Amino acid sequence: MPAPARVPHCLTSLPLRGSSAVSGGLLTWTMLRGPTWVRLLPDVYLHRDAHRDDDHRMWCDAVALRLPPGAALAGRSAAWLLGVDLLARGDPVTVLLPNAARLRPHPRLSIVRSPLPGADRGEFAGLPVTTPLRTAFDLGRQGARAEALVAVDALLRRRVVELPALRAYAADRPGWPGTSLLREVLALAEPSSESPMETRLRLLLLDAGLGPLTAQHKMRHGGRFLARVDLAWPALRIAVEYDGDHHRERTQFRRDVARLNALRFAGWIVLRFTADDVLRHPDATVALVCQAVAERRTPAPPR
Template sequence: MDRVFIGSEAIAAGRLSRHELQRWYRPLFRGIYLSKDTTPTLRDRTTAAWLASGRNGVIAGVAASALHGAEWVDIDVDVELIADNTRTQTGLIVRDETLAADEFIHVGRLPVTTPARTAYDLGRHLPRDGAVTRLDALGRATPFSTEDVLLIAKHHKGARHSRRLRVALPLVDAGAASPKESWLRLRLIDAGLPIPTTQIPVIERGYWPFAWLDMGWEEYRVAVEYDGDQHRKDRRQYVKDERRLRRLAALGWIVIKVINEDDGDDVVRRVTDALRSRGWRPNSG
């Protein structure tokens, strides 16, 4: 028996009795089951969503981005499905939308929107910051063409929330290595600072970079990095990071570290002051 299955089919085939189904299996969605001894994964829930559509739906949205390799997707995220004759239920969002034949592919046995169509849906159905964060992650996992996304938008002229997509797309940067980096970049852009470059290589000697800066402005030698908890848990990593910062300082870089507890306005002020100290002025680019 498959890990995730349609209960009525298992009973009809004689693989389980109704009593055994109720005793040993849990429903993920209506009529779709998984063993009670198994902790459901996102892949399990995504498969269950597809089965709940009568095997006629196409996985879309955030769950589709995860199937394409995007990170930072929680296992309990709502699964989005493009389908008709399927009801939305807890944990399952069904969208009755037009889907062209070339806008989905198969990942394993699951029909999934293509990266470009996934980007199109994320950009329309999420608020700007959430959309950019998800699009950054999708682009980092599997590059997609902005032109292809806009071509899909043109094909579906008049679709809801297309304006959201056009706002989000120019802000996407696959160089973001975490949702916090996406948030930080957007905060700086919204403050009127120049759009930062991501993943800046720094070479001290030779040909291989000794550092890749999260984001910054090479012209001004100002960088901003989001600092996670790694150094608090790993002394060796902490020492490595400190030595890296000293080498960067020796090369003239100002590196502004940002932690989760920092106030966003204070971060903007610190970065603005650093850029001004290197000659940047508003409207100077």
């Protein structure tokens, strides 16, 4: 049995252009066609030990090797590189191409054509990416309204962009596609929203006519801090919270019980909802909140 090919250590962790490695005398085409290497894209290879098919960073590195001049990683891929994960499993790499640029289609690519001035291009760890402002601008005017708001809220939450700067950036580009959606998203954006599901829950309640409401409201009773809740109508003493999976942990569950008892003692109605409530039973969720609001707005009968 032949001994496995010796591979230079510098080639074992990142994607590479096959033609460059061969012309540089580091590898041969025979080696690249063997079992040691995985072909990711045309002329782009990766050592099999570094291959992780669901590793978005790996795919970003690979795609960047094929980008024509003036192009950049964009959209959810740019957000991910900036530390904001909006990706679903297996999502392709989003690439923004100037109108004159060319790039061969591939299942791992989502190609968007749009003007891309140099001021809208930046760099992350050597990769060309859209700037934070351009990334937020693009995500806020694409796709469904809820997903656009989730993306903008997430970027604001991580302080990748600031809301006044994003509004000014959008105001300077009034004729771009999707700007009517972006204006609506910016009117609804909430930098203090702590999770995508919290954003979706807030939007569900606002669309039901249950606004205005306060996000991340700090509750006090008798001058003492009690809790911070996701959403609230302070005047009515009604709080709404989204419970993610971490609330199922025993320690967190005990804290939640103590916190809920303290809020009830202070006269608050606290309604808690899960992803299933928001995504699969939105009408029932809205009905429960409406009922609580109606109860608080109805004067108590005289005794």
